[in-house]
Amino acid sequence: LKKKAALVSRLLSKTKCDLHKLEEGPPLQAMLSREEGLQYYRTMQTMRRMELKADQLYKQKIIRGFCHLYDGQEACAVGIEAGINLSDHLITAYRAHAYTLTRGGTVREIMAELTGRRGGIAKGKGGSMHMYTKNFYGGNGIVGAQVPLGAGVALACKYLGKNELCVCLYGDGAANQGQIFETYNMASLWKLPCIFICENNKYGMGTSVERAAASTDYYKRGDFIPGLRVDGMDILCVREATKFAAEHCRSGKGPILMELQTYRYHGHSMSDPGVSYRTREEIQEVRSKSDPISMLKDRMLSNNMASVEELKEIDVEVRKEIEDAAQFATTDPEPPLDDLCNHIFYNNPPMEVRGTNPWTKLKSVS
């Protein structure tokens, strides 16, 4: 019934892989084992359900502030992680819940961070945009600022000589930032092991790519940095491209740039309905024709790699995991007030912090 051995799966996507200053690109075919397929499916489904639960909790005002959801883009996060190791490094912008998951965070601690509880991955102090794990540098609120940071991580990788690299993500909106071009220059000059990845979801908040960029060929914008453009809705395309890029970096050739063409179903954030600058038809079209989870599911079913029942079973398990996490996230207590002033400095003796008035002196420990 199910092929237990690895299966050669056709990788060709709707658009072929576009190359810039590269003689050859990633392979057009890839091996997908049953275990891999099921794992990718589970992880993407977990991400999807987690984001939708966050949507719900936000509308109930249990999550506050900014909340930028990733549903639709799952193949990028999962595909990228599948192409690198946990010992590699990764940094992204604020649409970061999914990466927190792939980089070792649990759904429980991600959700509890969103609800601002002490069990949150940043103890409730960071919120949606500021989640960190080992070798994952967030979660960054200022558009584009994470890119020089990522190159800096790559510099450390090269410096420390452990054959690690840094995946440095940014969106189509950020792609026009000057600091990104400054980073391209230095990363290239110094041959830093940095994979720049532009997640092009076609809109920077409410502004379409055509209105923001004189050139929307984001994979070429690195100019002297070789680039490739890949279907970001196809997880195998993303994985193979990432593997290809990682190989490029690890062989000492310097940075490389990947553009992933992807799509977000939600608006920019929860305060953006997402339909004033694009049509519902467009969103629906992507959902029905290019949904990353559906595409993987169809591929596995049509290749007899899984049954409908077992995928349903995964769905049920995922739903339960999300429910449990949401339960935790809504019942865990808020952080204690005496944590207010902690974590100002690292490795520092305890100090006093001024409260709202001169008579209130608060305690701060590292």
Add this chain to the structure above:
Amino acid sequence: MTVTVRDALNQAMDEELERDERVFLLGEEVAQYDGAYKVSRGLWKKYGDKRIIDTPITEMGFAGIAVGAAMAGLRPICEFMTFNFSMQAIDQVINSAAKTYYMSAGLQSVPIVFRGPNGASAGVAAQHSQCFAAWYGHCPGLKVVSPWSAEDARGLLKSAIRDDNPVVFLENELMYGVPFEMSEEVQSKDFLIPIGKAKIERQGNHITLVSHSRMVSLCLDAAAVLAKEGIECEVINMRTIRPLDAEAIETSIMKTNHLVTVEGGWPQFGIGAEILAWIMEGPAFNYLDAPAVRVTGVDIPMPYAKILEDNSIPQIKDIIFSVKKTLNV
């Protein structure tokens, strides 16, 4: 008639765009999206691409472009989606806008307004909650304005746009939706509030409270509570950070003999610190019966969790506490 702060800003910009062809607005999402916080709602529809310009997410670049346009004779309104993002462009604000008239010995003026929401909001965490009043207030060559009410927003924005100098206009996201009574006089097209003049929002004899932006609301609330206990606070709404209306504060202190400043920003080298220094150096010092005191945000990056955030900024009880300590009651 009541008008929200948002609508007051919108109407002020609309009227100034109509009045002077050289005025234009640029920033992220200001045109087709109607503004990230809807402050520029309807303006693109009315004035079109030439006057209302959507920029890419490139603050350093578009702030520089705005300054250049001001140098060459236009009167730009440069919106920062929040002032946190102005840090990406601060060189253009300070070095290109603020200092140029001086460096050129009067040859080159820069009639520009930088506006947007400043300071803490609700749940937006550390990178999106900073108050920049003290940073910009530090720099000669800049005028820095911080409106509280809808009337402030309207009159001060008009003055800022008509001013031939760079003006940093610090709005507050939490105030956008707050409605205020607006008299007929204030609604007139040429209603201007002079930059550099504070306003006494509430008269009182026992203590002077000096504040700006949203904290003025808290001061008035605290004053109402204190009045029930027989303590009458004089609440001064600064309206302008730079130039500082020290005279208004001094005159008040000469009457009340006590001072508490209230701000949302951090304490060190802040607005309250500056006011206290002025008072120390000026004629009002000898009128103080107790040390002047600052109520400020807590000296930490802004946490996300609600309980922590609530305790990171001044609350009404903090103002009341500080007033009573100062009055020794």
